[in-house]
Amino acid sequence: MKIGFIGLGIMGRPMALNLLKGGHAVTVWARRAESMHPLVDAGATAAASPADAARGNELLISMVADAPDVAEVMRAALPGAAPGLVAVDMSTIAPAAARSIHAELAAAGVDFVDAPVSGGEVGAIAGTLSIMAGGSESAFARAKPAFECMGKNVVHVGDSGAGQVTKAANQIVTGMGVLAVAEAFAFAAKNGVDRSKVREALLGGFAYSKILENHGQRMLDRNFKPGFKSWMHEKDLNIVMQTAHELGLCLPGSAATAQMFNAMVGSGHGEEDSIAVLKLLEKLSGQA
Amino acid sequence: MMTTPAASPSEASPPEGAACALGQTGGARMKVGFIGLGVMGRPMAQHLQRAGHELFVWARRPASAAGLPATICATPAELGRCCEVIFTVITSSADVEAVALGPDGLSEGMAPGSVLVDCSTIAPDAARRIAGALGKKGIHMLDAPVSGGAQGAIDATLAIMAGGDAAVLERVRPLLDCLGRRIVHIGPNGAGQVAKACNQMIMVAAIEAVAEALRLANAAGVDAAKVKQALAGGSAASRVLEVMGQRMVNRDFAAGIEARLHHKDFGLVLEAARQAGVPVPLTAAVGQQLNALMAQGMGRDDTSSLLRVLELE
Numbered sequence: 001m002k003i004g005f006i007g008l009g010i011m012g013r014p015m016a017l018n019l020l021k022g023g024h025a026v027t028v029w030a031r032r033a034e035s036m037h038p039l040v041d042a043g044a045t046a047a048a049s050p051a052d053a054a055r056g057n058e059l060l061i062s063m064v065a066d067a068p069d070v071a072e073v074m075r076a077a078l079p080g081a082a083p084g085l086v087a088v089d090m091s092t093i094a095p096a097a098a099r100s101i102h103a104e105l106a107a108a109g110v111d112f113v114d115a116p117v118s119g120g121e122v123g124a125i126a127g128t129l130s131i132m133a134g135g136s137e138s139a140f141a142r143a144k145p146a147f148e149c150m151g152k153n154v155v156h157v158g159d160s161g162a163g164q165v166t167k168a169a170n171q172i173v174t175g176m177g178v179l180a181v182a183e184a185f186a187f188a189a190k191n192g193v194d195r196s197k198v199r200e201a202l203l204g205g206f207a208y209s210k211i212l213e214n215h216g217q218r219m220l221d222r223n224f225k226p227g228f229k230s231w232m233h234e235k236d237l238n239i240v241m242q243t244a245h246e247l248g249l250c251l252p253g254s255a256a257t258a259q260m261f262n263a264m265v266g267s268g269h270g271e272e273d274s275i276a277v278l279k280l281l282e283k284l285s286g287q288a
Numbered sequence: 289m290m291t292t293p294a295a296s297p298s299e300a301s302p303p304e305g306a307a308c309a310l311g312q313t314g315g316a317r318m319k320v321g322f323i324g325l326g327v328m329g330r331p332m333a334q335h336l337q338r339a340g341h342e343l344f345v346w347a348r349r350p351a352s353a354a355g356l357p358a359t360i361c362a363t364p365a366e367l368g369r370c371c372e373v374i375f376t377v378i379t380s381s382a383d384v385e386a387v388a389l390g391p392d393g394l395s396e397g398m399a400p401g402s403v404l405v406d407c408s409t410i411a412p413d414a415a416r417r418i419a420g421a422l423g424k425k426g427i428h429m430l431d432a433p434v435s436g437g438a439q440g441a442i443d444a445t446l447a448i449m450a451g452g453d454a455a456v457l458e459r460v461r462p463l464l465d466c467l468g469r470r471i472v473h474i475g476p477n478g479a480g481q482v483a484k485a486c487n488q489m490i491m492v493a494a495i496e497a498v499a500e501a502l503r504l505a506n507a508a509g510v511d512a513a514k515v516k517q518a519l520a521g522g523s524a525a526s527r528v529l530e531v532m533g534q535r536m537v538n539r540d541f542a543a544g545i546e547a548r549l550h551h552k553d554f555g556l557v558l559e560a561a562r563q564a565g566v567p568v569p570l571t572a573a574v575g576q577q578l579n580a581l582m583a584q585g586m587g588r589d590d591t592s593s594l595l596r597v598l599e600l601e
């Protein structure tokens with residue numbers, strides 16, 4: 001397939017590389033030209049503009065920071081879009097923003113799929129991302145071969161915006177999950193109990209989770225390198241809380257968790273992995 | 289394009305004891321504009337007019353200006369051309385921005401040196417942005433949100449928290465004296481809105497605290513009215529306990545200030561806390577109770593309805 005790819009950061013670069021490995025013809029564009037070099041070395045074509053990245057392609061994928069960036073690159077790409085182009089955004093943005101971009105592109109004859117991912121940098125490199133997609137059946141079918149090069153668990157959840165709703169739900173579970181494990185560890189430590197033994201015991205029971213297993217181990221190792229940065233989890237939980245505010249939806253646990261991540265960013269832990277919430281808990285309870 | 293409805297005698301005469309009446313203060317009669325004639329804005333506009341100032345208004349729905357002894361303008365721009373000082377009391381950041389800076393907006397008519405006093409509750413960064421845009425045209429702005437509710441507006445006892453240039457505040461202080469008792473210059477533009485955000489945090493959290501306490505009293509089989517009466521004499525005494533507690537005891541949930549406005553304000557507060565990286569765990573929890581209140585269709589009722597959110601049976 002002929003694919004344009006915009007946004008070559010920590011996630012975008014390995015995802016585009018996996019498209020090349022899958023045998024697709026990939027045109028890349030990034031705001032900073034030097035981020036295109038490794039892709040060009042691997043066989044991609046460098047585009048001069050977002051429109052250039054769209055031109056002649058069947059699929060245009062974006063992986064950028066936030067909703068305004070997605071809207072901006074998609075608008076800029078439109079002059080290069082051929083009839084039948086499917087645009088796919090794999091960034092994490094608000095469901096309402098995804099729906100509004102969908103409507104704007106539809107008016108220009110371009111179908112749009114919101115397809116955010118879960119699995120982090122490790123999953124992006126290994127091509128094992130979870131991909132949760134929202135959009136029309138036909139657009140999803142067109143994008144599916146590309147998704148299968150980047151991810152393992154590819155689910156078409158529903159109409160436009162459904163992918164982002166799913167991602168927000170994912171961030172509720174992972175945000176509270178990380179905080180739950182950190183609180184359990186703080187609890188064990190304050191009681192003078194070895195938290196690594198607690199983790200080991202819990203892994204065999206109903207409290208088992210990937211977060212207890214993987215994030216829990218990194219907490220024990222006090223390895224706070226990202227991974228998934230705290231400020232990004234804060235950003236994603238803000239999407240959750242704003243959506244809840246707009247809908248009139250009561251999410252007390254998410255609200256409390258979002259405030260912990262807010263405190264992380266405000267106290268200078270934003271660039272650390274979200275498991276650094278453990279350090280914040282320890283500080284609050286005088287365990288630091 | 290302008291019409292001047294006949295002033296009814298009762299509305300034209302200043303109320304007795306008005307602290308700001310021109311005859312008593314020796315102040316100058318000013319051409320004052322007013323936008324936003326809702327439960328707060330209408331009595332505020334009347335106070336200014338009764339104090340002897342010449343009142344001009346623009347209303348999105350002309351009906352809301354009915355009966356006011358004022359000159360009605362066709363657009364905010366036209367209002368801007370007529371007035372030295374203009375007050376706005378409207379709902380959202382976007383509304384203030386549109387009225388001030390949009391097509392036919394105030395900035396198209398206001399003369400350099402004139403003053404916009406925005407008494408709406410909006411985001412601090414929106415207030416700074418609007419002040420900056422107006423400043424480029426030499427137009428002054430104060431963010432001057434108020435606290436005290438509809439009764440405070442009627443009684444002219446509002447607390448007014450002002451952000452902006454201190455000299456500009458002094459120029460319009462004679463007008464603000466017609467509206468409230470406590471007028472505090474907080475700091476530069478946006479500072480007034482920060483103060484209002486702080487006000488809302490404390491007030492709505494206190495409403496939730498009163499609701500939870502009275503709910504507990506009731507569930508424990510104790511007379512909530514007696515509990516409220518006893519508490520009013522001790523350390524837990526507060527205006528919120530007095531006013532909102534009484535509404536809860538009476539189960540009178542008809543709005544004073546509609547709960548949806550507090551819900552809106554909490555969106556602003558939480559966003560400001562996020563931008564500052566300041567954890568506000570209690571505010572966030574109260575915000576979720578307000579979300580539940582909205583979901584249960586009580587947004588147009590009084591915020592004392594937080595009591596009903598706790599009544600799960």
